[in-house]
Amino acid sequence: MSLLDIKNLCIWYENEDHRQVVSDLSFQIQKGEFVGLVGASGCGKSSAMLGIMGLLPENSGFSCERFLFRGEHYEKKIETLRGKKIAMVFQDPSAYLNPLLKIGQQLTETIRCHKTCTKKEAKERAMELLSMAGIHSPETRMNQYPFEISGGMRQRVVIAIALACEPDLVIADEPTTALDVTVQRQILDLLKTISQRTKTAILLVSHDLGVIASVCDRVLVMQEGKIVEEGTANQIFYEPQNPYTMQLVEKAKAVMSVAKKKEKGVLVLESKDIGCKFRERLRWNKTCTREALRQISFSMYHGETFGLVGESGCGKTTLARILTGILSPDFGKLWSKGKVQMVFQDPYASFDPGYTIEKILLEAIPKQADHTKEVEKMLQLVGLKPEDRWKYPREFSGGQRQRIAIARALMSCPEILILDEPVSALDISTQSQILKFLDDIQQETGISYLFISHDLNVVKHMSQRIAVMYLGTFMEMGDTASIYEDPWHPYTKQLLSAILVPDPKKAHRRKKLIVKEILKQEEGTEKGCPFAGQCGYAMTRCHTEFPDFYQFEDRQVRCFLYSEEHTGRRRAGAPMISQI
Amino acid sequence: MIQYMIKRIVIGVLSLFVLVGITFFLTRAIPGSPFESSNVSGEVLEMMENEYGLNDPVIVQYGTYLLHVIQGDFGYSYENPSQSVTSIIAEFLPVTIMTGGLALLLAIVTGVSFGIWMVVSKQKIIQRALFSGTILGTGIPNFVLALVLIFVFGVKFHWLPVAGGSEWESYILPVCSLAIYPASVICRMTAHLYKEEMKKEYVVLAKAKGMQWERIVWKHVLRHIWLPLFNYLGSAAAFLLTGSFAIESIFTIPGLGSQFVHAISNRDYTLIMGLTIFMGTVVISIQVLVDLLGAWIDPKIRRSYEGQ
Numbered sequence: 056m057s058l059l060d061i062k063n064l065c066i067w068y069e070n071e072d073h074r075q076v077v078s079d080l081s082f083q084i085q086k087g088e089f090v091g092l093v094g095a096s097g098c099g100k101s102s103a104m105l106g107i108m109g110l111l112p113e114n115s116g117f118s119c120e121r122f123l124f125r126g127e128h129y130e131k132k133i134e135t136l137r138g139k140k141i142a143m144v145f146q147d148p149s150a151y152l153n154p155l156l157k158i159g160q161q162l163t164e165t166i167r168c169h170k171t172c173t174k175k176e177a178k179e180r181a182m183e184l185l186s187m188a189g190i191h192s193p194e195t196r197m198n199q200y201p202f203e204i205s206g207g208m209r210q211r212v213v214i215a216i217a218l219a220c221e222p223d224l225v226i227a228d229e230p231t232t233a234l235d236v237t238v239q240r241q242i243l244d245l246l247k248t249i250s251q252r253t254k255t256a257i258l259l260v261s262h263d264l265g266v267i268a269s270v271c272d273r274v275l276v277m278q279e280g281k282i283v284e285e286g287t288a289n290q291i292f293y294e295p296q297n298p299y300t301m302q303l304v305e306k307a308k309a310v311m312s313v314a315k316k317k318e319k320g321v322l323v324l325e326s327k328d329i330g331c332k333f334r335e336r337l338r339w340n341k342t343c344t345r346e347a348l349r350q351i352s353f354s355m356y357h358g359e360t361f362g363l364v365g366e367s368g369c370g371k372t373t374l375a376r377i378l379t380g381i382l383s384p385d386f387g388k389l390w391s392k393g394k395v396q397m398v399f400q401d402p403y404a405s406f407d408p409g410y411t412i413e414k415i416l417l418e419a420i421p422k423q424a425d426h427t428k429e430v431e432k433m434l435q436l437v438g439l440k441p442e443d444r445w446k447y448p449r450e451f452s453g454g455q456r457q458r459i460a461i462a463r464a465l466m467s468c469p470e471i472l473i474l475d476e477p478v479s480a481l482d483i484s485t486q487s488q489i490l491k492f493l494d495d496i497q498q499e500t501g502i503s504y505l506f507i508s509h510d511l512n513v514v515k516h517m518s519q520r521i522a523v524m525y526l527g528t529f530m531e532m533g534d535t536a537s538i539y540e541d542p543w544h545p546y547t548k549q550l551l552s553a554i555l556v557p558d559p560k561k562a563h564r565r566k567k568l569i570v571k572e573i574l575k576q577e578e579g580t581e582k583g584c585p586f587a588g589q590c591g592y593a594m595t596r597c598h599t600e601f602p603d604f605y606q607f608e609d610r611q612v613r614c615f616l617y618s619e620e621h622t623g624r625r626r627a628g629a630p631m632i633s634q635i
Numbered sequence: 636m637i638q639y640m641i642k643r644i645v646i647g648v649l650s651l652f653v654l655v656g657i658t659f660f661l662t663r664a665i666p667g668s669p670f671e672s673s674n675v676s677g678e679v680l681e682m683m684e685n686e687y688g689l690n691d692p693v694i695v696q697y698g699t700y701l702l703h704v705i706q707g708d709f710g711y712s713y714e715n716p717s718q719s720v721t722s723i724i725a726e727f728l729p730v731t732i733m734t735g736g737l738a739l740l741l742a743i744v745t746g747v748s749f750g751i752w753m754v755v756s757k758q759k760i761i762q763r764a765l766f767s768g769t770i771l772g773t774g775i776p777n778f779v780l781a782l783v784l785i786f787v788f789g790v791k792f793h794w795l796p797v798a799g800g801s802e803w804e805s806y807i808l809p810v811c812s813l814a815i816y817p818a819s820v821i822c823r824m825t826a827h828l829y830k831e832e833m834k835k836e837y838v839v840l841a842k843a844k845g846m847q848w849e850r851i852v853w854k855h856v857l858r859h860i861w862l863p864l865f866n867y868l869g870s871a872a873a874f875l876l877t878g879s880f881a882i883e884s885i886f887t888i889p890g891l892g893s894q895f896v897h898a899i900s901n902r903d904y905t906l907i908m909g910l911t912i913f914m915g916t917v918v919i920s921i922q923v924l925v926d927l928l929g930a931w932i933d934p935k936i937r938r939s940y941e942g943q
Contacts, residue, residue: 110842138845145843150836155858155934164854165844200934216844 057083058223058256059107059141062121066099066106066280069114077103077280084224087254089247091271091288093261093303096453096482099280100260104228108143109133125223139169142217146229148209152201158212159197165219180219188215189245206367207238214245224256225249231266235366235509240553243270262482264307265512265555268292269562276300288559306487307557310516313536317519320357322392323470323503324378327352329387331373347373349528351387352604355471358497360504362518362535364511364550370527371507375473378505393470400476402460406448412459413444419466429466436499437462438492454485458492465496473505478513490517511554515539523547526585533610543612543633546586584614592616592635607631643926647919651912658911659700662904663693687713700908709912710905714898720909723894727878731890734806734882735875738813742871745814746821747860751852753826754833765822772819778881781812785885797886809886813879817871824867828860835859862932869925873918 066077077099084090094100105111106119122130129136145151153161162181166172172180178197185193188211201209210230217225227246231239247270250257261267267274267288274291276284276299284297295301331348347370355361365371376382377389379397396419399405406415416430423429431441437458448456457477464472474493478486490513497504508514514521515535522532523546531544542548556562584590587597596615605617607630615621616634668684684690688699703710709720753765788808789797796805832838833856841851878892891910898906930936 108843110839134845137843143840143843145836145840147836151840153837153841153855153858155862155932156855157934164846164850168844168846168850200938202935203938213840216840219844 056126057123058086058088058125059084060121060123061107061119064103064106064119064122065117066102066111067116069116075280077106080277080280080282082275082282082285084256084258086223086256087250088256089250089259089270089272090257091259091261091267091274092277093264093267093274094277095303095484096262098277100262100277101228103277103280104143104226104258104260107133107226108137108141110137110143138165138222139220140222141224141226142220142222144210144213144217144225144227144230147233148213149201149206149233151213152209154201156200157197158199158201158204162197162212162216162219165216169220181215184215184218185212187218187249188212189241190215205238206234207241210234210238210242211245214242214249218249218253218255221253222255224258226258226260228260229262230259232261232263236511236553236555237366237550239266239555240269243555246270263555264292264303264483264557268557268559269555269565271559276303292557292559303483304557306483310483310487310490310512311556313515313539314360314517314519316534316536317359320359320501322354323357324355324391324395325389326354326378327388329374329377329384329389331370331377331382332385347527348377348384349601350604351529353522353529353532355503355505357470357503358501359520360497360506360518362514362521363505363507363524364509364514364521365524366550367509369524371524372475373527374524375475375505375507378471378473391471394467395471395473396464396467396469397473397475398457398460398464398477400479402456403448403453405460406456408448410447411444412446412448415448415459416444416463416466419463433462433466436465436496452485453481454489457481457489461493461496465500465502469502471503471505473507475507476509477506479508479510486513493517511551523550528585529604529611529613530586531610531612532604533612537610541633543610543617543631543635544586544614545590545592545616545635548635549589640923640927643923647923651915651919654915655701655704655908655912656697658908659697660693662902662907663696665899665902667902704908704912709909712898712903712906714901714903714906720905723906724891724909724913727889727891727894730888731878731883731892732876734809734813734888734890735872735878737806737810739817739868739872739875741810741814742817742821742875743868746818747825747857747864749818750822750825751829753822754829769819769822772815772822776881777812777816777879778885780815781808781882781885784808784812805886809882809888813875813882817875820867820871821864824864825860828863829856832856832859858932862929865925865928865932869921872921876917876921877914 060083062081064077064080065075067073067075080099080103092100102111102115106117111117119130122128122133124136124140152158159178159181162184163174163177166177166180167174170177181197182193185196190196190208190211196204196208196212201212204212214225214230225246230246231242234242243266246257246259249255259267259271271288274286274288275282276291276297278299284291284295284300286296291300292304295304329348329351330346332344333347334342334344351374353361363371363374373382375397377384378391379395410418412434413430416433417426420426420429430444434441434443439455439458439462443451448459451459461472461477477493478489481489493504494517496502504517506514506517518535520533521535521538523530523538523544525546531538531542531547538547539551542551552565583598583600584593584602587593590597594615600615602613602615602618604611604613607617610631614634617631622631622634668680668689688696700710711717711719712723715723749765749768753762756762756765785797785808788795795807796802797808837855838851841855846854878890878895880892880896882888883890883893884896891914894906895910897903898910
């Protein structure tokens with residue numbers, strides 16, 4: 056007897072066309088299984104999961120031929136399973152926790168709504184759950200509000216809430232999409248541990264094949280509201296049968312490849328020791344300055360792509376703002392040859408919804424008498440039709456909007472284009488289209504890209520050189536291929552070990568990632584290396600001195616392990632090797 | 636938090652002084668004299684004005700008045716010299732506070748519950764009836780409404796007393812006619828806020844926890860509704876607690892609103908000033924209270940005052 060047996064689930068929305076977003080979806084989940092559900096965005100994954108939970112919005116219809124849970128029919132009374140037998144973990148933990156309630160209350164109310172117990176018992180159980188979800192000092196956390204803890208911790212809280220009543224099935228809908236790579240690994244490890252320890256079945260929904268490959272035993276592939284293929288992880292990733300699955304796996308593996316090396320062109324941008332300070336208010340009469348950027352030096356050449364990786368909050372976007380001139384640096388020098396333009400993560404938010412595409416594109420350049428040709432040429436360059444210039448941004452899909460955003464940036468013929476997480480909001484097939492298209496544009500116009508992303512695979516695929524950033528400073532910089540093959544800095548190593556590969560066998564061989572919880576930088580530590588608190592190789596010196604950016608041929612690394620005092624005097628021209 | 640409070644109170648006191656100044660010069664600008672009447676001849680009038688210092692330059696009068704106020708002395712009513720201004724306020728305040736407070740309470744309870752009902756109700760007829768009710772409630776002035784209520788419940792059906800009296804029944808109609816306008820505004824605000832909040836993700840999570848609808852609304856959604864609602868409630872409370880002249884005159888309730896209007900028409904300078912200061916204090920303290928309640932509900936504001 057399977058735990059969940061669903062046959063011919065249909066879901067439609069009552070808008071003009073009554074299109075079924077999920078049609079005849081049938082699948083089964085066994086007890087204690089870890090199942091992955093993969094599909095492009097908009098294929099009906101989330102609607103199907105909401106349907107199973109009975110959480111569909113009011114304007115939707117739902118029908119199901121068979122809804123068996125532990126052999127019992129639940130077609131008409133799905134609500135009774137919710138929270139108790141089937142629990143759900145959502146994508147964005149910041150939105151799903153009530154900002155006005157303490158974490159403790161949000162947890163205990165779940166327990167108390169299904170079990171009759173005293174407040175004290177519920178509180179004890181809540182603390183137990185929090186420590187199971189990997190949260191240290193649960194007692195303090197219980198008294199905190201969601202905005203006081205980090206994103207990864209919030210997702211742990213949501214997982215703890217899901218586990219509150221020992222459900223038989225947990226549906227995790229894109230649980231790691233909104234999180235950083237290192238946090239993503241930790242959350243996935245946590246889910247795996249939970250499924251092994253408590254024998255809870257987990258249905259993990261994701262568009263990211265790397266996520267699916269790293270934890271799932273069995274995989275369901277969904278396309279346009281239907282399951283097109285089903286099999287063990289190995290079957291799906293190594294011997295896919297369905298053409299759609301093959302295409303998905305191929306695309307995911309293609310992104311894993313390293314970008315081709317290019318000849319160095321003319322220098323187009325140079326920054327020297329850029330620093331930026333922000334003032335933060337501690338109390339009404341006391342402020343402190345926080346260094347958002349520290350000694351950033353790099354240069355970019357004509358026609359190359361320079362990748363910038365790092366966790367969220369490390370200063371990537373601040374640097375991008377300085378390079379475009381939105382912010383001015385407090386220290387250092389910045390020189391660029393031509394115009395610098397920027398493409399944002401969420402293109403739709405960066406458009407005025409009341410402007411036509413033509414008007415959006417023309418905003419970037421000075422007024423001219425005849426601009427029709429230019430607009431048409433630009434739209435053709437980014438793969439849109441010339442007639443599209445009369446449309447409004449809302450009439451386009453996510454991928455098309457990003458094309459328009461790129462077109463707008465290109466209108467003023469910039470020398471450098473800053474791409475701030477340009478594909479993070481897009482699903483895998485649109486992602487590869489946009490990446491391919493960016494490549495084509497670079498071939499044609501010889502523009503240089505500064506590619507910012509937290510997705511290490513995408514950066515690797517796109518850029519010839521990369522810089523790894525941590526808490527406002529570059530930790531390592533050099534050729535993409537050499538850094539990915541042989542990371543020198545302990546932080547780079549930690550970051551790269553968190554990459555998820557769409558390859559289940561490789562994923563299983565990997566060790567668990569252990570990362571110390573990042574606490575707020577303590578006072579007095581800002582003198583030393585920012586990574587010293589978490590570094591396994593940290594020496595006394597690391598806590599008190601800020602390391603230089605040591606250069607060895609075309610690689611640079613900011614770590615005392617590579618200082619002359621540590622490695623000893625070397626012969627001129629002797630190659631440096633990894634010290635870790 | 637305490638520092639913030641002190642800052643707010645200091646600003647409040649300063650604005651009170653500005654208010655006192657403006658009102659003082661405005662009352663003196665009203666043509667005529669407090670002692671003007673048909674049976675007082677020119678000489679006596681002159682003498683009385685001299686007695687009360689009304690012939691001094693206005694700025695001197697202002698100075699003396701401020702000095703007295705700082706010492707806590709609001710003076711005696713010109714109209715009724717046996718009563719001090721404070722004793723008049725003390726006499727009429729309880730009635731005003733009671734009608735105003737009851738009206739506010741009624742407005743909050745009915746406004747919030749009808750507001751939620753308006754959204755939740757599946758029947759179109761209820762939704763439309765409530766919505767048109769709120770439009771009428773905000774559109775019709777309260778004295779017209781009071782007359783309609785008197786006509787229906789007092790004159791036609793004889794259910795409720797039409798005016799005055801100390802028994803509790805006589806308060807029903809005035810409280811209702813006072814409450815309808817704020818209740819309608821609160822109802823519409825709540826309906827709008829509720830609709831917006833129910834779309835939020837935390838409600839989905841609460842549902843996924845298996846919580847009942849009532850509990851979700853009570854424990855999660857209402858808090859979010861209170862926050863913006865408090866800002867309106869502040870001004871509504873100030874309006875209700877300082878008394879309404881129209882309603883008080885229609886129902887012959889001895890409240891502050893009618894006192895104020897009488898004082899102005901009689902040019903009873905000290906009473907006007909005393910009532911102005913009192914009402915200013917009420918309005919300012921309600922604003923401080925609203926801010927405090929906001930901080931109490933929103934942890935972000937609270938934590939930012941707690942320092943670390």
